[in-house]
Amino acid sequence: MPGARPDRRVRRTRDAIHRALVALMLEKGYDAVTVADIINRADIGRSTFYTHYTDKQHVLYATLDQLATFLRAHSDASGGRLFGFSRALFEHVHEQRDLLRALLGRRGGTVVHTRIRQVLTDLVRHDLEPRTGTNAVVPIDIAVDSVVGAYLALLSRWVDDNEPRPPRDMDLAFRQLIIPGVVASLDLTNPAIGPTTGTGQTKRTAHHTSGTGTSTEITDEQWTEQPGLRRPFL
Amino acid sequence: MPGARPDRRVRRTRDAIHRALVALMLEKGYDAVTVADIINRADIGRSTFYTHYTDKQHVLYATLDQLATFLRAHSDASGGRLFGFSRALFEHVHEQRDLLRALLGRRGGTVVHTRIRQVLTDLVRHDLEPRTGTNAVVPIDIAVDSVVGAYLALLSRWVDDNEPRPPRDMDLAFRQLIIPGVVASLDLTNPAIGPTTGTGQTKRTAHHTSGTGTSTEITDEQWTEQPGLRRPFL
DNA sequence: CGTGATACTGGACAGTGTGTTCATGAATGG
DNA sequence: CCATTCATGAACACACTGTCCAGTATCACG
Incomplete structure (x- = not known):
């Protein structure tokens, strides 16, 4: 069911990724942002990113x-x-x-x-x-x-x-x-x-x-x- | 003097590069085109490209x-x-x-x-x-x-x-x-x-x-x- | 035609980014 | 409490970039 609230860890991770992307876009512009950047800024593991999103x-x-x-x-x-x-x-x-x-x-x-x-x-x-x-x-x-x-x-x-x-x-x-x-x-x-x-x-x-x-x-x-x-x- | 016509080889190369880029853009879109693509399509050496242009x-x-x-x-x-x-x-x-x-x-x-x-x-x-x-x-x-x-x-x-x-x-x-x-x-x-x-x-x-x-x-x-x-x- | 200048070649190389996999450990919610 | 789910981080194969260089081909011009 889509209404179900996801695991707290999932929320935390997704939120961190999202915030990192927005911040980085403001600094460097979307094109210049790399997945590695997002990972560092969000302070999460590389594989974690790819379990949630396929892409930038x-x-x-x-x-x-x-x-x-x-x-x-x-x-x-x-x-x-x-x-x-x-x-x-x-x-x-x-x-x-x-x-x-x-x-x-x-x-x-x-x-x-x-x-x-x-x-x-x-x-x-x-x-x-x-x-x-x-x-x-x-x-x-x-x-x-x-x-x-x-x-x-x-x-x-x-x-x-x-x-x-x-x-x-x-x-x-x-x-x-x-x-x-x-x-x-x-x-x-x-x-x-x-x-x-x-x-x-x-x-x-x-x-x-x-x-x-x-x-x-x-x-x-x-x-x-x-x-x-x-x-x-x- | 900027009016001087460049070497024939230069003209040929630049033209090939230009045509290759346009053709590839129509096929894949600008973002998806890679320098390697251009080189192959234009049929020129890699270093040749970089002596004429710095970039895509x-x-x-x-x-x-x-x-x-x-x-x-x-x-x-x-x-x-x-x-x-x-x-x-x-x-x-x-x-x-x-x-x-x-x-x-x-x-x-x-x-x-x-x-x-x-x-x-x-x-x-x-x-x-x-x-x-x-x-x-x-x-x-x-x-x-x-x-x-x-x-x-x-x-x-x-x-x-x-x-x-x-x-x-x-x-x-x-x-x-x-x-x-x-x-x-x-x-x-x-x-x-x-x-x-x-x-x-x-x-x-x-x-x-x-x-x-x-x-x-x-x-x-x-x-x-x-x-x-x-x-x-x- | 000959020659010095200029341009092209192609391969090697280091650097950066991507996306996947996996064994391990930690947090979660019922 | 404990089965389930998630996060970790390191290793790996791959693709693209941009630079360098020695050897070769082509050019413009006298």
């Missing part, structure tokens, strides 16, 4: 799965707001800065980006697909890719920033930069970008966004902490 | 420098059009698909993305900086990052596509997805997005894009081949 990568994957779970949970709980994961993820990264910098930042590995890109791509597609209008002028796959690309670029740069801006500002900037083009290109119906006043009003012209007032204003309202999910994923 | 990476850098040169040339020659590099790069990649897929695609290395990101970031910043208005609501660095992130995401996915869309469509999609948000967020003056009819008219409101008609319509007009630059960069 394997350790990373274990961590990433938890991040993916966290992401999906927050997306589901976002009340259907467009790009609901965004604010939550910025907030989470803010609180777990060291860990996430190790993963997402300059020194993180390709693996991490690939994996997170997959997860985000799924989330964004589920966000956009049901809202796409009949007059879309850009294939949805392409829209999804560009949204995810832009978001990941912001996030990656942000974690490496020494004096980071508040998560709220990052989320707002992302929305203001990305949403207008997506709305126009996909002929989005009821973007539900800001408050709950979305009236189901449909946009007609794809090229020229004629502002309709408050219902599509890009703000950070409707943001409330989700206590049950705020527990860091690690 | 070194070979890659040599290739990337040429790509960077190509990019800058095309950006300068774009007549000041916003994101002038975009169409040119899509076209170029289209013609050199195999090579560029090796570099930019799924199997390419982190190094490539990092380097190209740098180059594109410079280009985009030089595009946006002089046009930024006084009512910008997003820091220019963040806007640049998101534009580059979105563009690279599109490009990377595109090179791995088996039935790729025409470069023109990709360029258009990129513009339609990205430009509206950037115009609004940076309060861009005279975006010069489409034809030359830009009147220098200044937008006032950052949040609501009230369409002004043809001057900011997003098209692919004003695209002309630049014969002097169409020579592949390799």
